[in-house]
Amino acid sequence: MDQKRKILVVDDEPDVIEYLTSLLEDNGYEVRTALNGKVAMELVKDDKPDLICLDISMPEETGVRMLRNLHDDDRTKDIPVIIVSGVDPKFKDFISHRKQVNPPSAYFEKPIDKHEFLNAIRTILSGIGIAQ
Amino acid sequence: MPVKLEELNVWVATKLFNEMPLNIAVIDRDYGICVSNEKFVQRFGKCIDRKCYEVLKQRSEPCVNCEAMKTFSDGMARKYEECINEAEYYMVNIIPVVDPGGNTIRIISMLEDITDIHNRQMECEIFFERVPNYISVIDRDFTIVRANDNLRDTFGECNNRKCYEVYKKKHRACENCPAALSFIDGQEHTAEHVGMSADGSITYYVVKTSPLIKGYDNCRYVVEILTDITEFKMLEKEKLEAERLAAVGQTVAGLAHTIKNILMGVEGGMYMLSSGIEQDQKDRMAKGWDMLQRNIVKVSSLVKDFLSFAKGRKPVLQIIDPNCLVDEIIELYESTAKRIGITLTRNPSDGVEPAPLDAAGIHTCLTNLISNAIDACQMSSKENPSVRIGLKQENDTLYFEVSDDGCGMDYDVKQKLFTTFFTTKGGKGTGLGLLTTNKIVHEHGGKILYTSESGKGSVFTIAFPLHVLYELYNESRDTGGTFNEADEQKNGSHC
Numbered sequence: 001m002d003q004k005r006k007i008l009v010v011d012d013e014p015d016v017i018e019y020l021t022s023l024l025e026d027n028g029y030e031v032r033t034a035l036n037g038k039v040a041m042e043l044v045k046d047d048k049p050d051l052i053c054l055d056i057s058m059p060e061e062t063g064v065r066m067l068r069n070l071h072d073d074d075r076t077k078d079i080p081v082i083i084v085s086g087v088d089p090k091f092k093d094f095i096s097h098r099k100q101v102n103p104p105s106a107y108f109e110k111p112i113d114k115h116e117f118l119n120a121i122r123t124i125l126s127g128i129g130i131a132q
Numbered sequence: 133m134p135v136k137l138e139e140l141n142v143w144v145a146t147k148l149f150n151e152m153p154l155n156i157a158v159i160d161r162d163y164g165i166c167v168s169n170e171k172f173v174q175r176f177g178k179c180i181d182r183k184c185y186e187v188l189k190q191r192s193e194p195c196v197n198c199e200a201m202k203t204f205s206d207g208m209a210r211k212y213e214e215c216i217n218e219a220e221y222y223m224v225n226i227i228p229v230v231d232p233g234g235n236t237i238r239i240i241s242m243l244e245d246i247t248d249i250h251n252r253q254m255e256c257e258i259f260f261e262r263v264p265n266y267i268s269v270i271d272r273d274f275t276i277v278r279a280n281d282n283l284r285d286t287f288g289e290c291n292n293r294k295c296y297e298v299y300k301k302k303h304r305a306c307e308n309c310p311a312a313l314s315f316i317d318g319q320e321h322t323a324e325h326v327g328m329s330a331d332g333s334i335t336y337y338v339v340k341t342s343p344l345i346k347g348y349d350n351c352r353y354v355v356e357i358l359t360d361i362t363e364f365k366m367l368e369k370e371k372l373e374a375e376r377l378a379a380v381g382q383t384v385a386g387l388a389h390t391i392k393n394i395l396m397g398v399e400g401g402m403y404m405l406s407s408g409i410e411q412d413q414k415d416r417m418a419k420g421w422d423m424l425q426r427n428i429v430k431v432s433s434l435v436k437d438f439l440s441f442a443k444g445r446k447p448v449l450q451i452i453d454p455n456c457l458v459d460e461i462i463e464l465y466e467s468t469a470k471r472i473g474i475t476l477t478r479n480p481s482d483g484v485e486p487a488p489l490d491a492a493g494i495h496t497c498l499t500n501l502i503s504n505a506i507d508a509c510q511m512s513s514k515e516n517p518s519v520r521i522g523l524k525q526e527n528d529t530l531y532f533e534v535s536d537d538g539c540g541m542d543y544d545v546k547q548k549l550f551t552t553f554f555t556t557k558g559g560k561g562t563g564l565g566l567l568t569t570n571k572i573v574h575e576h577g578g579k580i581l582y583t584s585e586s587g588k589g590s591v592f593t594i595a596f597p598l599h600v601l602y603e604l605y606n607e608s609r610d611t612g613g614t615f616n617e618a619d620e621q622k623n624g625s626h627c
Contacts, residue, residue: 013393015423019400022416026407057389086392088385110396114403 004030005125008049010040010066011084012058016110020053020084027118037061041069044076050125051105056085067101080105080124084112155222155243158229159184161204163194166238184241188216200226203239213246221250266337266358269344270295272315274305277353286360288330295356299327299337311354314341318348324361336365390434397427437564440496447490447575449605454484454530457491458523461498465506469519474509476502479522479533487530487598488605493572494532500565501534501592508538508590530596537589546584569594577604 007029009020014035021031032049034040038061044052052070056063063083070076083095083104096103106120149156150170158167163183173179176187184200185191194201199212203226210226222243229238260267266283268276268290276298279290283298290298296305305312310321320342327335337358345351404420407413462478469476502519509517514537522533541549550570566580573580577600584590 013397015397015400015426016393018419018423019396019403022400022404022407086389086396088389110392111399112396114399 004028005051006030006032006047006049007121008032008034008040008043008052010034010037010052010058010063011055012036013055016055016084023114023118024121029121037063037066037069040066044070044079045073048075049079051121052079052081053084054081054104056083056087056091064095064101067095067104071101077102082106082108082117082120082124084108084110084117086110152242153244154225155245157184157187157241157243158238159200159241160238161201163201172243200224200239200241203228204236207234207236213250214243219247220245221247264360266356266360268295268298268356268358269353270311270356271353274309274311283358286329286335287327299325299358301328310339310341311356314343314354315351318343318345318351334362335360336362387434387438391431394427394430394434397423397430401425401427434564437568441564441568441571447493447572447604449488449490449601449608451486451605452489452491453486454489454494454523454532455481457489457494457498458521458532460495461502462521464499465502469506472506472510473516474506475516475518477518477520479520481523484523484525484530487596488601489596490572490576493575497569497572497594498532498534500569501532501594504565504592505534505536505538505590508536508540510538512537512539512587512589514538525598528598530598530601532594533591534593535589535591540586540588540590541584542586549582576601 005028007024009017009024009031010033011017011020012035017033017035021033024031032043032047034043036058040052040054043049054063054066063085067081070079070081081102081104083092083106085091085107086109092104092107095101096107105124108117108120152169153171154169155172155175156169157165157172157179159165163185165179165182165184165187168179179187183194185194185198189195199210199214202208203210207228207230209228212224214222214224216222223246225242225244227240227242228236229240231237260280261282263280264282265280266286267280268283269278270276274294274296276290276293276295279298284290287298294305295311296302296309300306306325308323310323313319313321320340322338322340324336324338327337329335337360340357340359342355342357343351344353344355401420401423404416404423406420408416408418408420458478458481462476466476498521502521505519509519517537519534519536519538522531522535524531524533550567570580573594573596576596578594578596581593581595582590
């Protein structure tokens with residue numbers, strides 16, 4: 001049997017965590033969750049995920065900070081990140097052109113279209129191997 | 133020893149001619165100078181038997197239309213201003229010397245040097261006409277007796293018209309007229325007014341009035357100097373409008389962000405519910421149902437808080453005992469706090485007197501602060517956390533204080549504290565509570581102060597200067613205020 005792909009969901013909203021976890025698990029992924037960027041970075045270092053679904057506005061540590069932390073560490077800089085956020089769509093252009101962070105692999109504005117979301121994950125993960 | 137009349141006559145006959153502060157010359161019909169005093173010689177040089185136009189104007193022929201010579205024709209004395217050498221100004225007095233037959237045989241020309249006075253007049257004239265202000269001189273009936281061109285260009289013809297007609301196109305004097313005050317007390321006064329220019333456009337100006345005789349209450353004229361501040365006012369309005377639009381934009385963006393998050397929760401609830409039905413999993417169905425309910429509650433609180441924040445309501449001030457407001461809040465939150473293991477106490481508040489407050493507004497402020505304090509305690513890992521409400525009156529200021537030993541705030545949170553839709557409570561908060569509190573406190577002329585340490589707790593203090601509260605209270609009574617029956621009933625319970 002194929003090894004399940006690991007996805008880390010980071011969002012300060014418990015309902016979003018619950019939703020994305022159920023959605024992704026129902027579609028055959030293994031899901032880890034974190035309510036803020038700080039906890040998420042610890043999880044990433046502990047058990048490297050194949051993909052990260054990241055919110056931007058979070059009280060403890062924002063998604064932008066987490067993107068920088070991922071970018072600054074050689075072990076984590078290649079992990080694809082999908083932004084799932086309620087912030088202004090203009091943010092997509094902004095974050096895609098920063099030198100300090102890798103451009104996100106995809107950008108989804110809340111509320112998401114779950115089919116498009118799952119398609120994007122499948123496409124991104126089909127291009128890379130399983131995380132070690 | 134008294135001076136004898138004969139001696140005086142001798143002095144007048146021999147000395148006065150040379151002692152007078154005037155340049156005097158006696159001139160005949162042929163322009164020849166027959167006699168002159170010492171001052172005339174000192175100023176114009178040797179002049180006897182020379183022609184007056186040679187001496188005074190360095191001309192070789194008589195001046196065209198010579199004023200002085202007219203006295204030979206009509207025998208009349210005359211006075212006029214004469215410019216000599218293009219830089220010196222003299223007041224010339226011509227007196228005829230008449231023979232017994234009534235014929236003018238000589239004229240006496242007396243020249244008074246008025247160069248300094250003339251130059252000062254010129255300076256005043258330049259100032260009067262060239263300064264970028266509107267200047268007028270008005271009499272006690274507010275009639276303009278003199279005005280500069282600038283004033284006429286903007287407000288239209290104004291001589292002998294009332295100043296309020298010219299500046300405001302009104303038919304009666306202004307209520308807060310600074311000129312009237314200057315006539316009364318002889319002092320300078322300033323006021324800001326709105327007028328109407330000749331083309332019908334609104335003109336904002338600051339007017340400074342100064343009596344022509346300072347310090348006297350019976351002066352006849354007052355000078356009004358108006359500075360046009362229309363452009364500043366327009367810029368100020370544009371800036372306010374830009375700020376308002378920016379605030380609206382920011383608010384709408386924040387609102388959209390919050391709604392998107394709630395919609396995501398609703399979508400999640402629907403997914404959990406439908407997938408639970410498909411998979412026949414009651415647990416999942418229950419989770420989905422809970423998520424839907426939670427997010428409906430969130431929408432309700434968002435709408436409620438947003439309306440409370442956006443409501444443009446003037447504070448309805450009544451004399452209330454602040455202790456009663458605090459008691460009500462304690463009563464409201466006591467059981468909730470107890471149920472979740474938080475001690476809610478009240479600090480002693482001696483010497484606090486009734487003050488003009490908007491009971492509904494203060495109730496909202498305290499509710500928001502207590503609710504935040506309770507949430508901060510819940511987010512802390514401490515055992516038996518507590519929230520305290522205090523009240524004190526010191527140095528003309530009334531203080532409401534809410535302190536907690538909850539999770540406290542770090543630098544980032546403090547920076548965003550009064551930002552629209554900023555919340556540390558995830559989806560639970562709307563990010564409008566402190567903003568609404570701040571708005572209400574500002575409407576009372578007060579301010580919010582806070583100290584906080586991450587992990588230790590926070591203290592929020594609302595400070596209301598009592599004199600400001602009383603000013604607002606008197607204003608609202610003078611203008612009829614916004615007080616109405618509904619508000620009276622609403623506020624009726626506060627002691």
